[in-house]
Amino acid sequence: MKIKISKKILILFSSIFGTTLIALLIVAIIFGFKQTKVDLLEKKIEEVVTPTPEEVQEISNPSPYANDLIILKIEQDIKKINKELQETDLKEASLNPPLLDMNIEFEVKD
């Protein structure tokens, strides 16, 4: 059994379908582009390194040793030790001896 479809209906259907497809495609491209832009922007934001405010002590009247390499090296090393001092755990609570039930005994009830 053959179904006859008129040429007009076929053209109308194809054009509606085609237009919808193109519209969806355009929306997808625009949305995708925006998304990429947002992603890139987010990545850029992530990439921006927040400057850590290092304790830079402004010395208004520097001595001849203000930029001495040995002094700068010692200063840097002391800062490292200071950081280590702050981070040192002198409790190690998780390493306390385990609490165990050492009273293993049996009393038979009468």
Added chain:
Amino acid sequence: MKKLLIFFITILFFFISSSAYAQEFNFKKAYEDYLFNFNKYRESHGEYVTAKEAYSSYKTLTSKNTAKEKTAKLLLNEDEVIRTYLTAIRLKLSETTGISNYEQNVIYLKLDKEVTLYLTHQDSVNVAGDLEDLVKLAQENKENYKATETLSYQTLGSIFASKEINLRNKLNGQITLLKDKLGEIRQKGNKQTAKAERWLLEAENRLLKSQEKEFEAQQILSQIKTTDRYKNKDYNEAQYLFEQSHQYLKEASSQLQEVIREIKTAD
């Protein structure tokens, strides 16, 4: 040719696997092992309590057998918890660098001896004939654990002391460098050094005080007896002294920063 290839592949395999094992077994792994065994111990303790209740109430042969089985399981897990705990603190100590090799080795020997004790105890549990034997073995562990606790606290003390000594050595190194530099500046005569030297002296004093507190803490820990009931009280006291020692190190570090600031500032 083919045999040679197989030989090389085998050698390579053993080399990779042994080096991978050596790399992997560190404090972190040992601590995970300990936590895993502690969980197993807790589970078996629950089972033991239930079996004990059942046996106390019903007094049947079946309940006695179950009680025996659960007690043996508990004791084996208990030994394993202690063994893995001792291994974990041994590895923690090995990761610190402050105390001398000799002192470290003495503690290792003691810890290894304890580990062997619990391994032997596990063997005894495995061959125990009845529930009464297991109860006796449990009593044995109770006594053993008193000594283990003492050794554990002393090992933890050595870990803290090691950390403190390491940091103090580092600060001492910087003091020596600063002293040399101040000597050089004094000779050149283009900058006053008296103030910086005073700060340096203060820092040295703080290091001395830190050392004193650390010795006090070690003293307390070394005096803990196996028979002491409240070992953790002494341990807490020692820990407090370690913290005080650490505070002095922090102060010394601040004073060294002052020395630097003083050197960098014109008169």
